[in-house]
Amino acid sequence: MTYKTISFDVDSDGIALISIDVPGETMNVWNADLIEDFTAAVDRIAEDDDIKGAVITSGKTTGFMAGADLNMLGGVEASSMTEAFEQAFRLNATLRKLETSGKSAKDLKKGMAHAKPIAAAVNGLALGGGLELVLACHYRIVADHPKLQLGVPESQVGLLPGGGGTQRLPRLIGLQNAAMMATSGKPTDPATAKNQGMIQEVAPAEELVAKAKEWVKANPKTAQPWDKQGFKFPGGGGAMDPRSVQFFMAANAMAQKQTNHNYPAIQYILSCMYEGSIVPIDTALRIESKYFTKLLSSDQTRNMIRTLFVNKQAAEKGAARPKDAPPSDIKTVGVLGAGLMGSGITHVTVKGGMNVVVLDRDMEAAENAIAYSKKILDKNVSRGKTTKEKAEEFLSKIKPTADYNDLKDVDLIIEAVFEDPDVKADVIRKTEAVIGEDVIFASNTSTLPITGLAKHSSRPEQFIGMHFFSPVERMPLLEIIPGEQSGDRALAAALDYNRKIRKTPIVVKDVRGFYTNRVVPPYLNEAMLLVKEGVKPALIENAAASLGMPVGPLALTDETSLSLGWMLVQSTKKELGADYKPTGVEDFLETMVEKLGRHGRKSGGGFYEYPEGGKKYLWPGISEYFPLAEDQPSAEEVKDRLLYAQLIPASHCLADGIVPDPKSADLGAIFGWGFAPWTGGPASYIDTIGLEEFVSKADSLAQRYGERFHPPASFRDKAKAGDKLYAKAA
Ligand code: NAD
Numbered sequence: 001m002t003y004k005t006i007s008f009d010v011d012s013d014g015i016a017l018i019s020i021d022v023p024g025e026t027m028n029v030w031n032a033d034l035i036e037d038f039t040a041a042v043d044r045i046a047e048d049d050d051i052k053g054a055v056i057t058s059g060k061t062t063g064f065m066a067g068a069d070l071n072m073l074g075g076v077e078a079s080s081m082t083e084a085f086e087q088a089f090r091l092n093a094t095l096r097k098l099e100t101s102g103k104s105a106k107d108l109k110k111g112m113a114h115a116k117p118i119a120a121a122v123n124g125l126a127l128g129g130g131l132e133l134v135l136a137c138h139y140r141i142v143a144d145h146p147k148l149q150l151g152v153p154e155s156q157v158g159l160l161p162g163g164g165g166t167q168r169l170p171r172l173i174g175l176q177n178a179a180m181m182a183t184s185g186k187p188t189d190p191a192t193a194k195n196q197g198m199i200q201e202v203a204p205a206e207e208l209v210a211k212a213k214e215w216v217k218a219n220p221k222t223a224q225p226w227d228k229q230g231f232k233f234p235g236g237g238g239a240m241d242p243r244s245v246q247f248f249m250a251a252n253a254m255a256q257k258q259t260n261h262n263y264p265a266i267q268y269i270l271s272c273m274y275e276g277s278i279v280p281i282d283t284a285l286r287i288e289s290k291y292f293t294k295l296l297s298s299d300q301t302r303n304m305i306r307t308l309f310v311n312k313q314a315a316e317k318g319a320a321r322p323k324d325a326p327p328s329d330i331k332t333v334g335v336l337g338a339g340l341m342g343s344g345i346t347h348v349t350v351k352g353g354m355n356v357v358v359l360d361r362d363m364e365a366a367e368n369a370i371a372y373s374k375k376i377l378d379k380n381v382s383r384g385k386t387t388k389e390k391a392e393e394f395l396s397k398i399k400p401t402a403d404y405n406d407l408k409d410v411d412l413i414i415e416a417v418f419e420d421p422d423v424k425a426d427v428i429r430k431t432e433a434v435i436g437e438d439v440i441f442a443s444n445t446s447t448l449p450i451t452g453l454a455k456h457s458s459r460p461e462q463f464i465g466m467h468f469f470s471p472v473e474r475m476p477l478l479e480i481i482p483g484e485q486s487g488d489r490a491l492a493a494a495l496d497y498n499r500k501i502r503k504t505p506i507v508v509k510d511v512r513g514f515y516t517n518r519v520v521p522p523y524l525n526e527a528m529l530l531v532k533e534g535v536k537p538a539l540i541e542n543a544a545a546s547l548g549m550p551v552g553p554l555a556l557t558d559e560t561s562l563s564l565g566w567m568l569v570q571s572t573k574k575e576l577g578a579d580y581k582p583t584g585v586e587d588f589l590e591t592m593v594e595k596l597g598r599h600g601r602k603s604g605g606g607f608y609e610y611p612e613g614g615k616k617y618l619w620p621g622i623s624e625y626f627p628l629a630e631d632q633p634s635a636e637e638v639k640d641r642l643l644y645a646q647l648i649p650a651s652h653c654l655a656d657g658i659v660p661d662p663k664s665a666d667l668g669a670i671f672g673w674g675f676a677p678w679t680g681g682p683a684s685y686i687d688t689i690g691l692e693e694f695v696s697k698a699d700s701l702a703q704r705y706g707e708r709f710h711p712p713a714s715f716r717d718k719a720k721a722g723d724k725l726y727a728k729a730a
Pocket of ligand 1: 336337338341359360417426444446447467470
């Protein structure tokens, strides 16, 4: 028998060593070839009398296995639910056969049959379907690396662990631990896994296989605990156990509170665990596959997998990179300005393995960048996430300076000085006078057109925009903005650099606000208009939470500050003159900032009060100035306004080519301003409800609240033609 994805070697004791090494993948993943090979291997172990047991390990140094190939799952097109179920159940059936050697549960329970011993030698991370394979082995021995991850992250893309995870985990570590792991998707480390009973042994990586073989040899006849007479769930389980009854009541309530009913996967995980805990494992696995199939065939899961996994990965790997541009070798980056953004950019750059020369007006200002990183590193040291030595090494890679000559050997420039065209023009000229002729110059401006700034450059084809978000070390999106004259090499360098700092990039058009800043202000304005109309601030914040927004729009306005909003209104008015279109929040912002001194979180509070050491709460004083309306709108109405205040500008950006395609619109929204991740993004959401429904809802909102809700004309045409935003295969 030849295999494509595994090696299968039987030693003189009759112990098979299966080493998984899926070709063409950096990490092992369950794909069609591996499922086929593994199923054949399991049959062989069960049927060949000369094979006494097996050890399963990974042939890759990157880890044991990272789960299922989500590209494969996203593309499953089953002709019926029955067929989809059979496809989903296939892995479960194989893993069940692995742990039973094909013996019936009844015979195993009665002790009339035994399974051949199987041990997993886990030499690196085991996630999702990887961990589920490990759990189906009788003995689990894991390398003693504290950072090694063992987890089931499927819920993060709207799925559930469908390879037995919802059944074997609770049978090993108890319902509560298992539910926490599977609903949060957060991994655990080997020591914790051993304490909980998920694995039996932790050992040095080089000893794993030998120790696993020893165990197999010493235990010729075995069975999983749940295949033995008298098995009980650790910590209690089943419909009659008061501990598990109480647990399920609390867990369901908590899950719905946290997810606002937006994530069926969370509900289904708990259902799998409840239903599965009152039936034998063979039935339980079928229950799991039933819920898994339901999720896999839902639009929501398809959208989440597509955006949060497939398109995110492709973007990060550089899907938008011009193919012919030579790879950039970026070792040292020159960062101009050591303020909030420059310091954050310095930090992520060093974290990405590069050195930084950071320049400011004087040495003291430049040293801010060191202080910024030091604060983060000190916290990490105190939490045991890094060591003092590593923190010092990190800081030694930052060279603060006020002397342009220190920039002469850098491989890339990122400019983050004041948002003032004259200041920017000056630093562009001074920098270009010293840097190498080929060096790409990127500006982190948030409002100034890149094409305009490039006029101050003697090499406009090497000039580009790179728009980071604050705080840089936490915000996952990077907007890359080619100006009119930016060349392929500039775009390639921006994407090559991005790959090192591991952000999610989108490439957008050079227009005012780029993409994200064309959508966020109308959304925040809508929330302010609601307050102005007398809608209860708590209703607004709760409506946003139930949409799935991670922070309410009023809290977000406080973060970005009302004074910034007020300043932008004034500067935009000045810049556009007669072309300025009032948004309706001008007088509101003026009252809040100028009259009431409500600037935002950092200075005296805004929509919220921020008591020292206490929890923030909505400022009750606001109703004195903006009295509450007697008739409050329904939560649905508020939700619609907040949702469409984002969908409409996002759809205009798509229609006008400001974002090039639906996938960039979706990635930018979720990773840029936290648009409800369960939707897969605005374009996915619109496709799911259908363009016709979208246009008609937008029209009805426009009729009631104004033209800001008008959908783009091209969306109306697409709706008429029955089109979708995503082409079928995207
Ligand atoms: P900041 O005021 O915190 O920092 C600006 C830094 O530039 C200061 O340290 C200042 O000393 C330095 N500087 C000013 N003139 C200089 C000169 N001639 N030579 C060298 N250094 C000089 O501002 P910030 O918030 O970090 O913003 C910087 C840039 O990033 C701006 O273009 C801004 O629009 C953009 N941006 C800001 C945010 C944000 O959330 N703050 C987000 C995205 C982009």
